[in-house]
Amino acid sequence: MSMRTSAAYLTRHLxxxxxxxxxxxxxxxxxxQRSSMATVAPPVTQNSxxxxxxxxxxxxxxxxxxxxxxxxxxxxxxxxxxxxxxxGRLQSYLGPLISRRRTPKIQQQYAEIGGGSPIxxxxxxxxxxxxxxxxxxSPETAPHRPYVAxxxxxxxxxxxxxxxxxxxxxxxxGGRAVAFTQYPQYSCSTTGSSLNELWKWRNRLENxxxxxxxxxxxxxxxxxxxxxxxxxxxxxxxxxxxxxxxxEYPEERxxxxxxxxxxxxxxxxxxxxxxxxxxxxAATVYAVMQRLKFSNPYRLCWxxxxxxxxxxxxxxxxxxxxxxxxxQTDLILVPxxxxxxxxxxxxxxxxxxxxxxxxxxxxxxxxxxxxxxxTFIQALADIAHAHLQxxxxxxxxxxxxxxxxxxxxxxxxxxxxxxxxxxxLPTVR
Numbered sequence: 001m002s003m004r005t006s007a008a009y010l011t012r013h014l015x016x017x018x019x020x021x022x023x024x025x026x027x028x029x030x031x032x033q034r035s036s037m038a039t040v041a042p043p044v045t046q047n048s049x050x051x052x053x054x055x056x057x058x059x060x061x062x063x064x065x066x067x068x069x070x071x072x073x074x075x076x077x078x079x080x081x082x083x084x085x086x087x088g089r090l091q092s093y094l095g096p097l098i099s100r101r102r103t104p105k106i107q108q109q110y111a112e113i114g115g116g117s118p119i120x121x122x123x124x125x126x127x128x129x130x131x132x133x134x135x136x137x138s139p140e141t142a143p144h145r146p147y148v149a150x151x152x153x154x155x156x157x158x159x160x161x162x163x164x165x166x167x168x169x170x171x172x173x174g175g176r177a178v179a180f181t182q183y184p185q186y187s188c189s190t191t192g193s194s195l196n197e198l199w200k201w202r203n204r205l206e207n208x209x210x211x212x213x214x215x216x217x218x219x220x221x222x223x224x225x226x227x228x229x230x231x232x233x234x235x236x237x238x239x240x241x242x243x244x245x246x247x248e249y250p251e252e253r254x255x256x257x258x259x260x261x262x263x264x265x266x267x268x269x270x271x272x273x274x275x276x277x278x279x280x281x282a283a284t285v286y287a288v289m290q291r292l293k294f295s296n297p298y299r300l301c302w303x304x305x306x307x308x309x310x311x312x313x314x315x316x317x318x319x320x321x322x323x324x325x326x327x328q329t330d331l332i333l334v335p336x337x338x339x340x341x342x343x344x345x346x347x348x349x350x351x352x353x354x355x356x357x358x359x360x361x362x363x364x365x366x367x368x369x370x371x372x373x374x375t376f377i378q379a380l381a382d383i384a385h386a387h388l389q390x391x392x393x394x395x396x397x398x399x400x401x402x403x404x405x406x407x408x409x410x411x412x413x414x415x416x417x418x419x420x421x422x423x424x425l426p427t428v429r
Contacts (some may be wrong), residue, residue, distance in 0.1 A: 053140070053176065055145070059147070060179055062084075063183040066154070067116045073153075075102055078100075080092075083192060117343055119341070130384060138385050138389075149179075162205065164357055170205075180380075182339050184228050187275050187277035194398075196228075215390075223393045226382065241334075259334055262301055303317070329358075332367055
């Protein structure tokens with residue numbers, strides 16, 4: 001996207017100053033309460049004279065336990081996922097072992113941030129608000145119905161899919177659904193894993209009915225928004241949050257504040273396979289710094305390493321500790337790959353990095369997460385609108401496999417979602 005196009009987007013769509021819209025509290029005395037996954041709706045009536053709706057907008061994310069009681073199941077699913085944490089042939093043995101050992105510690109961490117993760121609250125809010133905007137700017141595909149599908153916590157992908165069927169999508173009724181990843185930067189470990197799971201449950205719940213048939217009659221028609229690392233609305237939302245935090249420093253120190261962009265790390269085995277995530281995260285960082293006119297020194301670092309194997313670095317915690325020890329104590333941490341608060345921001349960055357690694361120095365701060373940011377939610381709606389108008393099943397990038405990919409599941413998933421756009425390469429033996 002050119003600078004002129006980016007400027008035109010900002011002029012048309014973005015308010016003069018982004019604010020946090022009040023969100024009805026879902027917090028109870030024991031943490032986050034569950035809210036319904038989607039409003040029960042009448043059956044789908046598709047393809048009326050001048051409309052293409054209703055359209056299901058499905059936000060994909062990793063999710064998080066809404067209470068400490070859900071931590072064990074959450075970790076069990078997470079460590080069983082070889083796309084996210086590859087443990088090789090011993091995955092079925094090591095995964096449960098690691099999750100059981102880590103559960104008490106992780107339960108305590110969630111207890112310290114309020115008893116559960118806020119990611120479900122924010123995901124449901126963001127998706128609902130996106131659909132409200134879409135109803136206005138894309139009436140031909142309205143009504144737009146919000147759904148959330150988490151990979152490791154409720155509502156799980158199979159729960160979301162069953163809800164779609166109950167609401168009249170698929171099962172002979174047809175209907176359109178858009179799988180909208182909430183990881184702006186694509187990785188086989190995150191978006192790829194979520195799409196593998198969606199593909200699996202689509203096959204189980206809407207099986208082929210005739211040998212050789214690509215899709216049963218009346219099944220859901222799926223398309224995918226698989227990445228959006230440099231969308232101007234996303235970049236503007238990040239930049240404004242950074243500017244708000246920079247304003248808290250004295251004027252004479254402001255230009256020397258170091259911006260530390262932090263993203264979830266990946267095992268080097270995944271990186272070396274050709275995963276596009278590191279490059280796309282770097283693209284987001286560079287676009288944000290362009291928007292800020294490179295006003296400050298900056299670095300990209302990585303957090304949340306798990307296990308003894310090599311992971312992408314430098315680690316955020318090590319970086320902060322090193323800079324503080326050298327006397328650089330004005331730092332802003334920017335969670336650049338997360339679209340809302342969760343354990344990695346509220347505990348890992350706020351409690352561990354800022355208070356332990358930075359020794360509680362007041363010059364070390366964190367930029368706000370996107371959460372209910374109006375600029376960000378408008379960007380989500382614009383991304384979805386452009387996708388609905390494009391007629392594409394996914395981006396051209398998604399149809400190309402990683403250079404070292406050996407996953408048959410990934411191959412079949414791409415064949416399904418990318419369709420004619422897929423550049424299918426045979427599996428490496």
